[in-house]
Amino acid sequence: EKKIGENSEITADLVRGGFPYLEQKIRECRNCALSETVTNKVISKGSNSPKVVFIGEAPGKNEDETGIPFCGRAGKLLDKFIEYMGLKDDEWAVINTLKCRPPANRTPTKKEIETCRPFMETQLELMKPKIIILLGNTAEKAYGEKLEWGESKIDESGTHIVKIFHPAALIYQRSREAEQYAYLDKYRYLWEEES
Ligand code: URA
Structure with missing residues (x-):
């Protein structure tokens, strides 16, 4: 399986064009059937040169309606983590790993993740975060590094990768919230370090 940083030609082209070109390409994208059923493509929120990037799964109903990632219930919890x-x-x-909402919020397929991956790769290339926080299994799959819950590693580009629970999963399993905050405590030194 390919890892982030092993840039495909598509990604290299997108990186050269910068954020406006990337956005245009995402909005024009018809590379899979998901593009046919969406209201809005959902690209990113926050800084263009962040220290920390959170990677979710895919837009849900609220995100599809507004074009803003994590603007619903799971987003409220993510705001709390931040x-x-x-x-x-x-x-x-x-x-997110996907820029389009899968019908009825089903889990993205392997094919959809691969098709959409150059967009995520390019976002990471342009943002150059020090730390990437994978929110759940889909983000882990898309990023291509195997990690346990609450585990971290440094990838080939020197970026710290941390895998924690997806906030939507915690809505249904509130008992794991303490564990999530323990992970955030454990890695606090990473984002509190002076850069
Ligand atoms: N869940 C996700 O994974 N991403 C969003 O943007 C919203 C909910």
Whole structure:
């Protein structure tokens, strides 16, 4: 399986064009059938040069309606994590593995993740975060690094990768919330370090 950083030609072209070109390409994209049923493509929120990037799964109903990632119930919980982490407004960004909402919020297929991956790869290339926080299994799959819950590693580009629970999963399993905050405490030194 390919890892992030092993740039395809598509990604290299997108990186050369910068954010406006990337956005245009995402909005024009018809590379899979998901594009036929969406209201809005959902690209990112937060800083263009963040210290920390959170990677979610895919847009849900609210995100599809507004074009803004994590603007619903799961987003409220993610906001709580960001506040708990003590990140300033210019220190974080939120993106998804898919830019289109899967019908009825089903889990993205492997094919959809692969098709959409150059967009995520390009976002990461342009944002150059120090830390990437994978929110759940889909983000882990898309990023291509195997991690346990609450585990971290440094990838080939020197970026710290951390895998934590997806906030939507915690809505249904509130008992795991303490574990999530323990992970955030454990890695606090990463984002609190002076850069
Ligand atoms: N869940 C996600 O994974 N992403 C969103 O943008 C919203 C909910």
